[in-house]
Amino acid sequence: MEIEKALNGTELTLKIIGRLDTVTAPELEACLKESLDGVANLVMDFAALDYISSAGLRVILQAQKTMNKQGDMLIKNVNETINEVFEMTGFVDILNIE
Amino acid sequence: MSNKLKKISTSFQQWLLLIVGIAFIVTLVFLGQYQTKLFTDSANNLLNIYIKDVRHDIMDVTDKNLLILTRAVATEVNNADKITSELLTGMLEKYNVTEINYFSSTGVILASSNADFVGYTIGEGGVQTSEFWSLLGARTEYVQRFQPIGFDAQRSRKYAGVTLAAGGFIQVGYDEEAYYRAIEVAINEVVKNRHVGESGFLIVTDSAWRIISDRANNKNQPVTIVTAMTKDLTTIGKDEMFEEGIYIDGTLQRCFCMHNEIEGYKVIAVYPYSEAMVSRNVSLKVMTVMQILIFGLLFVMIFLLVRRLIVKNLHQVNHALSAITDGNLETVVNVRSHEEFDALSNDINATVDTLKRYIKEAEERIDAELAFAKSIQHAALPSVFPPYPERKEFEIFATMHTAKEVGGDFYDFYFVDDENLAFLMADVSGKGIPAAMFMMTAKTFIKSFAESGLSVEQVFTHANAKLCEGNDAGMFVTAWLGILNTKTGQVQFANAGHNPPLVRHADGTYEYLKSRAGFVLAGMEGVRYRKNELTLAPGDAIYLYTDGVTEATNLNEELYGEERLQKILEQHKDATPETICAEVKKDVDKFVGEAPQFDDITMLAIRYEGTEN
Incomplete structure (x- = not known):
């Protein structure tokens, strides 16, 4: 997995490339932990995300919870496979998916 | 950090430069003094030779002169x-x-x-x-x-x-x-045609130090005035060289001087210091150049030698240490060129061996603890089949094949009252001990709420509220809970973000039960869940599983997937729950091949038999 970070004022865009699974989820978790201070708008670009496991969902959920307190989180470019996972797990109800 | 610290080679270079520099200066000073002495001695010799020559010549002239006179007198007397x-x-x-x-x-x-x-x-x-x-x-x-x-x-x-x-x-x-008077001309010749070196000269004076002959015809003048000599020559020994400022061509120059006497004449020889030292300066220059070459070469050779012996070896050691730090504990440091490096290599290797041993021990301990945790987890799940031998309305079977790591999968089933059987499949996010512990909590909450007679959606709503309390780690559980009325075959179910189960229809086909799922448990407070219903006819079955089945991966990174699962189930449409579980596992294993199992493979099958038999 690779993470491309782009900070524009208080808007942080994270592009996640590859697989978000048990092995790589802690990496994203660490990245979020150090980057979210002062961020009002978090955008997660999933255009290049191939796979998400429950560990990955957990990190997304945590990010959503954090952003609920300090602003908004938007997930965009979700492909069909990932969207199925979001639907199956009910994440579609709590995430702001574009 | 490495930018601020000096390299060994740099420190060494600086010290070596200092030492070589000092050695160079000391040698140069020594050579300078030695050369000065050498050339002073040579000036002394030169002055001595000239004085001797002049004395010899004067002696010759006076001897000849008197002998001629005496012969003339003798001839006259004979006659x-x-x-x-x-x-x-x-x-x-x-x-x-x-x-x-x-x-x-x-x-x-x-x-x-x-x-x-x-x-x-x-x-x-x-x-x-x-x-x-x-x-x-x-x-x-x-x-x-x-x-x-x-x-x-x-x-x-x-x-x-x-x-x-x-x-x-x-x-x-x-x-x-x-x-x-008689030999004045001859004495003049003796002095005028001689000079000491290039610009040094000779003076002949009478016994009172008045000039008889010199280069510039200062006849009868006191030698001290002409040469600006301040020393009293009578106190300086004969043939003893001394230094004095002497006027030469109008300028005062530092000179080596010497005097002696012969036949009532005083002979003074003067040799400019600068001229005496010309050769010294030349040889000093040559020696300086030679020394620079020698010391420069020495410096370069020692520097290269040390770099070769120490710095290169240190680099090798560092390289190996980096590899070790990066996690390759199989790296062996093998710098054996010198005793010190040999010892260092041995020490590092011994340290790494110890480290490896500790890690292995720690791993073994953790493995033992994980195995223990796994067995506790397994013990918490119903594992005796058939669980209700007296019940003929349904048949149920479940298995859990754990991956190496402790996972968060679990299944459960129990009667909530005489005729309603609750059955559950769930998956805790993440792996390891935290997932296993969270699983135990979730299982307990769900069971206690289900047993208290709540309907499926309320069980989830309450369990969610409880699980959200103090869930700082942000863990969550996907779960599917069904309650089967064993009399009617009616199933009430709720889905908290779990994989859709497969339901067997009367015609032997399986269908994914893609009801709209609720949010996962423990994910967010205040989530509400929906209740759905379906009715099983005798012979119908429900197959529950976790993503360990559909996301089992082979060596080509392909997922087992929902289609294959549906197909294998339809191939065994009339099989018992036990056979269904076994056949699916077999098919998954065949698909995965040599690839390692990353996730728990957990499944539960329940077949409704009806109340007729």
Whole structure:
């Protein structure tokens, strides 16, 4: 997995490339932990995300919870496979998916 | 950090440069002093040689001059009838001499220009006259050095003697004033045609240090005024070199000087210091260049040697250490070129071995603890089949094949009352001990709420609220809960973000139960869940699973997927739950092949048999 970070004022865009699974989820978790201070708008670009496991969902959920307190989180470019996972797990109800 | 710290090679370079620099300067100073002494000695020799030459020449000139005079006197005496004091006195003025004596063959003065000397015998007055004994033997001519006379030690005079035809000899003596005039030209020649080195020179003075001859015709001037000499020459020993500022061509120059005397003359030689040291400076320059080359070469060679021996080896050690730090504990440090590096290599290798042993022990301990945790987890799940042998309305079977790591999958089933059977499949996010512990909590909450008689959606709503409390780790559970009415075959179910189960229809086909799922449990407070219903006809079945089944991956990174699962189930449409579970596992294993299992593979199948039998 690779993470491309782009900070524009208080808007942080994270592009996640590859697989978000048990092995790589802690990496994203660490990245979020150090980057979210002062961020009002978090955008997660999933255009290049191939796979998400429950560990990955957990990190997304945590990010959503954090952003609920300090602003908004938007997930965009979700492909069909990932969207199925979001639907199956009910994440579609709590995430702001574009 | 490495930017701020010096490299060993740099430190070494600096120290080496300092030491080589000091050695260079010390050697240079030593060589400089040695060379100065060498060239001072050589100036001393040079001055000595010139003084000696000049003295020799002056001696020659004076000897010849007096001998010629004496021969002339002797010839005249030989021709005279009688040798009288009057005759001798008469010749004084003619030959411009001071004294003429006639010695008999027995060495007694028979006649003299000085009446007092008549009757005097050779040797009476001391050493000076006794030298003339030789003329009474084999010699016919003798010239004596200018020296104090035997008669009066306060006066000096030069004597020569020539034997007479009739026996005895004539002795002629003259004072310095007399021969100074006589040999002036010759003395001038001696000095003028000589120079010491390029610009050094010679001066001849009389006994009172007045110049008789020098390069610039300063005749009769005191030598101290002409040369600006401040030293009192009478206090400086003969042939003893000394340094003095001397006027040469109008400028005062540091010079080496030396003096001596001969025949009443004083001879002074002057040699400029700068000229004496020209050669020294040249050799010093050559030596400096040589030294720079030698020390430079030494510096480069030592530096390269050290870099080769130490820095290169250190790099090798560091390289190995980096590999070890990066996690490759199989790396062996093997720098054996020197005893110290050998010891270092051994120490590092021993440390890494110890580390490996500790890690292995820790791993073993963790493995043992995980195995223990797994067995606790397994024990918490119903594992005796058939669980309700007296119940003929349904058949149920479940398995969990755990991956190496402890996972968060679990299944459960229990009667909530006499005729309603709750059955559950769930998956906790993440892996390891935290997931296993969270699973136990979730299982307990769900069971207690289900057993309290709540409907499925309320069970989830309450369990969610409880699980959200103090869930700082942000864990969550996906779960599917069904409650089967064993009398009617009606199933009430709720889905909290779990994989959709497969339901067997009467025609033997399986269908995914894609009801709209609720949000996962423990994910967010206040989530509400929906209740759905379906009715099973006798022979229908429900197959529950976790993503360990559909996301089982083979070596080509392909997922097992929902289609394959549906297909294998339809191939065994009439199988018992136990067979269904076994066949699915078999098919998954076949698909995965050699690829390692990352996730728990958990499944539960329940077949409704109806109440007829």
